[in-house]
Amino acid sequence: MRNHDRPLAGSCHALSCRLRSGQQLSGHREGQVTATVHVAVLDPLPVFRHGVAASLSCLGYLVEEPANAEVWLRERPGGIVLLTLCCTEDLDRLTALCRLRPRPLVVAVLSADDASLGMRAMQAGARSVVAREVTVSALQRAVSATLDGEAVMPTEVADLLVTDRGGRAPRGSVPSAEQIAWLRRLSDGWTVTRLALDAGYSERAMYRLLRALYQRIGVSTRLEAIVLAHDKGWFEN
CATH class of the missing domain: 3.40.50.2300 (Response regulator)
Known part of the structure; x- marks a missing residue:
């Protein structure tokens, strides 16, 4: 190193x-x-x-x-x-x-x-x-x-x-196409380790990016994010 x-x-x-x-x-x-x-x-x-x-x-x-x-x-x-x-x-x-x-x-x-x-x-x-x-x-x-x-x-x-919020972003905030792709892969059963490797990030950085994404769309967990993505139809685009 x-x-x-x-x-x-x-x-x-x-x-x-x-x-x-x-x-x-x-x-x-x-x-x-x-x-x-x-x-x-x-x-x-x-x-x-x-x-x-x-x-x-x-x-x-x-x-x-x-x-x-x-x-x-x-x-x-x-x-x-x-x-x-x-x-x-x-x-x-x-x-x-x-x-x-x-x-x-x-x-x-x-x-x-x-x-x-x-x-x-x-x-x-x-x-x-x-x-x-x-x-x-x-x-x-x-x-x-x-x-x-x-x-x-x-x-x-x-x-x-x-x-521009101190806490969670309002529900309905639409993530980027890349972030939706992350959620789709997690929905398909990908691990964060595999997702990080595919996206070109370290595993630690990937966890941080996902936490920021969850805050942006107003959820706390991976499961809530996947359910919200299905409900909003983000995987259909």
Whole structure:
């Protein structure tokens, strides 16, 4: 496994020593030198914070672990905050940060597989959402994209934002042709493992996509989704 494909918690290495030494690093893109980009990591686990520091410092970002994020943002305009959401209090903390002016760059890091929490983070003002178990390369892309003015989020979070609902989408929401095909195959007795292989996703990602689909059409289980699809005539198209 390549180093950049490893989870962040396992990516701590010698790069973190550059941060402890206080060395100033300049953010950069290929062929271009830019001003230093400061990154704050707010997470309860030191191993995760050190993994983030190691993976982002090699891109030229100066990664810090401030005790007070609001003070840190005032002292470092243009900085970006990675804030892990473990509970509703963390969401309140994110909301308070996003109310600062100028509005800061905040990336919400989901510690649990909870698309609705990710959606609420985006609605509260987060610029992007990533999962805590994301790989090093995925985190690097997310931070770079956020700095470039783009929003990055899991598919299931985007689906919930489209419905503009905090809970389930209203019954009658029609899934995409691909999603209907997934339900048809599940109705035919396919396992999620087989479906994931056919669709080109990992099994874990497939489970997430199906949960997001169930939320979108207003059901809780696979059986309810299949029954609803039959009732709506989606398999007849």
